[in-house]
Amino acid sequence: MTPLTPETVEFAGARGGEAPLTWGQRMIWSSTRWLPDGDPYFNLSWTLPVAGAVDLPAVLRALRRLIERHETLRTAYVKTGEGTVQRVACAGRLTVGVYETASRPMSAATTLAAELAATAFDYARELPVRCAVVISGGRPRAVALALSHLAVDGWSLNLLATEWPRLLTGDDLPAPGRQPLDQAAYESGDEAAARSARAVRHWRAGLARAPRSMFDFPGREPEEPRFVRYGMRSLATAVAAETLAARCSATTASVLTVASAALLAAVTGHRTAALQLIVSNRHDPCVRDMAAPAALDGLFVLDLADGTFADAVRRGHGQAMAAYRNGHYDLSAVDAVRAEAARERGADLDLDAFFNDVRPDGRWRDLPPVDRGDPAALRERTRTFFVGGYPKVKAHVFFATGPASATCEFFVLVDTAFLPGETAERMLLGLETLLVRAVAEEVPLDRVAEVCGLAPVRRPAGWTRVGDDWIENTER
Helix, strand or coil: CEECCCEEEEEECCCCEEEECCHHHHHHHHHHHHCCCCCCCCEEEEEEECCCCCCHHHHHHHHHHHHHHCHHHHEEEEEECCEEEEEECCEEEEEEEEEECCCCHHHHHHHHHHHHCCCCCCCCCCCCEEEEEEEECCEEEEEEEEEECCCCCHHHHHHHHHHHHHHHCCCCCCCCCCCHHHHHHHHCCHHHHHHHHHHHHHHHHHHHHCCCECCCCCCCCCCCCCEEEEEEEEHHHHHHHHHHHHHCCCCHHHHHHHHHHHHHHHHHCCCEEEEEEEECCCCCHHHCCCCCCCCEEEEEEEECCCCEHHHHHHHHHHHHHHHHHCCCCCHHHHHHHHHHHHHHHCCCCECCEEEECCCCCCCCCCCCCCCCCCHHHHHHHCEEEEEEEECCCCCCEEEEECCCCCCEEEEEEEECCCCCCHHHHHHHHHHHHHHHHHHHCCCEHHHHHHHHCCCCCCCCCCEEEECCEEEEHHHC
16 A cells, blocks of 8 residues: 545534533443553444545545534543543544555555554544545545544444445435434433333342352463454354244344353353343434444343253343343443442452344344255354454453354354363354254253363362352352
8 A cells, every 4th residue: 555645624513512421432431441541442443435436525525524424423532520521523624544555445444444443542632533545546445444432333333334325425314313412411311310220120130140250260370362252154053043033932132142141151050141231222213323332231141040942042032132121221320239239249240241242133134045944954164263362351251243144153252361262162163053953952951061062160179059159168
């Protein structure tokens, strides 16, 4: 790539203003505080194609309109004496890099986006977006973006990608129905307070049933890097999940959630599993076209002591739906309930096990035509792969789908201070095995580890199960 003279995009939005952080912004803000200063972990890289006979001025106009439409793209996050606030700039400017490449412009844009995202944002002083345009053959071909997770989430990225082609052609788009300033105002009102109170009751009831920790066993010497993530692409898993979802009157998201919970419980020696589900909070039409983080953690607790995996899916579907319904709340209120539960249980509650379904509509839209009666025959197409290692992640286990629509893309991250790195890959193949076997036969929950080829952790002598918590006898 050859760098050319950068361009400047001057924008002037309809309004500016200041407000407290929304609940979704506060969730991301609290996570950024957990990381060292300058850590770019919460930066997102993104690329957008430029199709048709579009020149550079048209691309710059589309970028200007995008920033003017979405207040989150011109928001700073500033610490004040009253706490951190969101501060929306009405007007300003964005410097846009311009690069020329002889071939593969989308690949070049992907590389540029990663480079732009490699440096942490200065949340108080910098726009939460960086941008570069890739030119090839005399015209723009792609746009590389780095965005702060404080400004956007996965849903927002899909929203921006949907709007982008129309902005390039100059179409007039209706203004977003709600912006983060509006969301902050809504969350200060009575309706949001009532929703938060219902969510708090859900959390209180779930915490009373959850283990104090899914990782109540001695730690191990962590590997280097400490956190590792593996991925899998498995058509067999997608077909089996759809079959089980139809059979159990559930969703594929619930099937995958329950499977993740069953695998974690089998590995850690628990009869009840607790996961935090990432709740997008986009079911409300008012926020479907709001570009900003809206996701919060939902609490999912499932009894896995008796019955079959299919039984667990039927029970778990209701529990998952309850977690999603109760995923919009004031974080301080849920934090207070968690602290109360910790005092009652005599120990901090470790809930650092997560599940996230990133599919926009919770489906695989483009699965190829295959024999759905025998998903086991599709396993020869399965591929697993190493994604990467990370020095610091606030999770001991993190299960997640990927965005692929023609196969099940699934990921597992593990903290090697608790579980060996190879366990992540074993869990992926175990998930596939569990679902495929559950289509063909009833799989007892007490045989999940055996069926999936997983080795449960070994606790030393002196560890005792009390309820669904494991403790050393010296604590009794």
